[in-house]
Amino acid sequence: MTMGRSEVEALICEAVEELLEALDVELDDALSAETMLVEDAEFSSIDFVQLIVSIEEKLGRKVGFQDMLMQDGNYVDDLSIRQVVDFTVNRLNNPQAAERAPAAPPPVKVPVASDDLAHKITEADIADFVALIKPRRILPVDHSLAKNKRAVFILSPPRSGSTLLRVMIAGNPALFAPPELHLLSYATMQERRADLSSDEGEQLLDGAVRALMQTRGCSAEHARALIADCEAKNMGTQEFFGILQEKLGDRLLVEKTPTYAFSVDILRQAEEYFEDPLYIHLLRHPCGMIRSYEESNLTRMMPLMMKSSEFSTAAVAEMIWLLSNRNILEFSQDVPQERWFTVSYENIVSGPEAEMRRLCAFLGVPYHEDMVNPYSDNKARMTDGVDSASKMSGDLKFHLHSQIDRAAATRWQQFCSEGMLGESTKTLVDRLDSEVARIRV
Ligand code: A3P
Secondary structure (H helix, E strand, O other): OOOOHHHHHHHHHHHHHHHHHHHOOOOOOOOOOOOEOOOOOOOOHHHHHHHHHHHHHHHOOOOOOHHHHEEOOEEOOOOEHHHHHHHHHHHHHOHHHHHHOOOOOOOOOOOOHHHHOOOOOOHHHHHHHHHHEOOOOOOOOOOOOOOEOOEEEEEOOOOOOHHHHHHHHOOOOOEEOOOOOOOOOOOEHHHHHHHHOOOOOHHHHHHHHHHHHHHHOOOHHHHHHHHHHHHHOOOEHHHHHHHHHHOOOOOEEEEEOHHHHHOHHHHHHHHHHEOOOEEEEEEOOHHHHHHHHHHOOHHHHHHHOEOOOOOOHHHHHHHHHHHHHHHHHHHHOOOOHHHEEEEEHHHHHHOHHHHHHHHHHHHOOOOOHHHHOOOOOOOOOOOOOOOOHHHOOOOHHHHHOOOOOHHHHOHHHHOOOHHHOOHHHHHHHHHHHHHHOOOOO
């Protein structure tokens, strides 16, 4: 496909405008080639990712934008639209350069975690933090309902590489791993809709839509109508899980919604809903998770999960890491060992095949080589989003990589050190790293 410079500029301006509208940002001056994306358009690092995913989607090809964001080993502070256009035109004329480009993630202008973690997290902070989390209404179990057939849950705090793991799992034809479903946290489909019907929440409703489209081979419109029908009947979320499972044949449903780990009560619902469910505890070093959280758009999503607080972003991330892992470990005490599996992001990116073979043995399914090629067949893996990939629920940064990138596991070391962590966090790191799975690299 050949495109002139003016066409490329129009396409990029369109992508920026769409994003500004979604972010509700109004520019002081009209959008032009000289518009600076951080200074004028107030872009954060994740907005850059979203822009890049959206441009690549409009172009229908990968451009290798990581080279534009990283110059001389450092991330750029700001970019004008003209610079983005120049880079894109250059890459379209030299496609080999994009193929040669190593995979590397983005960020731009993110506060250094050391500033934010000057105050080390204490148990008192954690107690305050727990009180901020919005409670969920867990209905007493309806024993008249038979349990659903077995499902598998990936349990982790957010920003632990759960999207990558889900997409790898989705490469195995014996498994069905859709984007985040956000079901277990709610008793009924109506509650779920009420809680997630907001600008931030809307995207989280899409995982179930995408999953239905896949299981039924239907359009987004049809899937949305089906869900609306379930909501109108005020169907319980257990029954809705059943609707997804009924079209799977022998395939196992594998669900990853990181916020389930915010509460042990939510985790326990899995045991109530399903027959002998299996669990995958996904670990990541807290410094990697904190750094990733700071660069993500999760801060915007947080009002859905908790009340606002004075804690810094890094402190919130550290407490989410600690609390989620504690909840998962507490819950593991109630689950027989043979239904529990632990894996770390660090081990997955450094030895993907060995880890996927180990995982398949646990799940009782044959290993499939597509599991280690997560960028093949985006439709079957449901990484295309419902309306567009740039709105996919889960980790948008997945689209910035083009292979499993082992360097991503140590990138945090340029910005943070374990010395910034609170004592409780460090104690848990010691325990997990020595007894459970390697997270120190
Ligand atoms: P970073 O922000 O540190 O890069 P989650 O899906 O649980 O939100 O996790 C997001 C993390 O997974 C991000 O970490 C992201 O870059 C990383 N990730 C996504 N795709 C990856 C890939 N192909 N290789 C390595 N890491 C990947």
